[in-house]
Amino acid sequence: xxxxQWYPKEWPERIRALADGTLTPVPTKRAATVxxxxxxxTGPAVHxxxxxxxxxxxxxxxxxxxxxxxxxxxxxxxxxAGPTRAWWxxxxxxEDSDAQAVVCAAVRETYEEAGVLLAGPAPDAVVGxxxxxxxxxxxxALVARDLSFAxxxxxxxxVLRSDLLGAWTRWITPEFEARRxxxxxxxxxxxxxxxxxxxxxEADRTVWIRPEEAAAGYDRGELxxxxxxxATLRQLTPYAGAAEALAAAPARDLTPVxxxxxxxxxxxxxSWPGHDEFTKHIPSTATAQTAPTxxxxx
Numbered sequence: 001x002x003x004x005q006w007y008p009k010e011w012p013e014r015i016r017a018l019a020d021g022t023l024t025p026v027p028t029k030r031a032a033t034v035x036x037x038x039x040x041x042t043g044p045a046v047h048x049x050x051x052x053x054x055x056x057x058x059x060x061x062x063x064x065x066x067x068x069x070x071x072x073x074x075x076x077x078x079x080x081a082g083p084t085r086a087w088w089x090x091x092x093x094x095e096d097s098d099a100q101a102v103v104c105a106a107v108r109e110t111y112e113e114a115g116v117l118l119a120g121p122a123p124d125a126v127v128g129x130x131x132x133x134x135x136x137x138x139x140x141a142l143v144a145r146d147l148s149f150a151x152x153x154x155x156x157x158x159v160l161r162s163d164l165l166g167a168w169t170r171w172i173t174p175e176f177e178a179r180r181x182x183x184x185x186x187x188x189x190x191x192x193x194x195x196x197x198x199x200x201x202e203a204d205r206t207v208w209i210r211p212e213e214a215a216a217g218y219d220r221g222e223l224x225x226x227x228x229x230x231a232t233l234r235q236l237t238p239y240a241g242a243a244e245a246l247a248a249a250p251a252r253d254l255t256p257v258x259x260x261x262x263x264x265x266x267x268x269x270x271s272w273p274g275h276d277e278f279t280k281h282i283p284s285t286a287t288a289q290t291a292p293t294x295x296x297x298x
Contacts, residue, residue, distance in 0.1 A: 171258075
């Protein structure tokens, strides 16, 4: 049975165009996504959402809360706690302002899409409840970009808790894709007192699921996922709890993973360095097959 690897039908044509020089790669945009974890009696669970089938990019695929950087995420007025911007810049391999923007995007997107906020009234505290009409009004304003994250934190008297995040891995969308992102993946534990909900207009379902259970669903072809999602799920399976995964994050290699496409003996060979399970061999003149439309948790 085929697994649930997301595979757009237009990839072979775009790969051939890139190879013959008729396709120019589009620039990448900075993005961040968060693997939100919580402990359960049977081990850690991760929060996932299923992208609506109508979405132009990865429709029907399971993913984590996340999205692109808002230009205002660079705002120097962001209230900040935890490791310094310089520390994060070195960890992420970027400039100080870019580091703040990526970390801010991770926290902001998690709040926008899951209703979970990694911020608190003091550097050693975190908010315990983000429900209610006033919170929802602020969240909606963030989504609409009527309110910057700096303004939101100031209004609430909160500081961003960068120490609640652990940088896990970094993936760059292949050069043949029409939309490209340079995405940092983070891990974080669900703060005590908070709870997730489906706050995203891009998702039709969310669920807490053990990484090994989600990976098994992918292997059976029941859950559709992009390579970075299933790769990170497999990487989470050895850990007995959220704290253990967070403790492992500082030692993780953040060398970007970028797919490569090359012509070999009349075939297009698509591969992701260090992730052999995603390698695909496509006849250079063939029409692509779409991946399974997997169901189940998101």
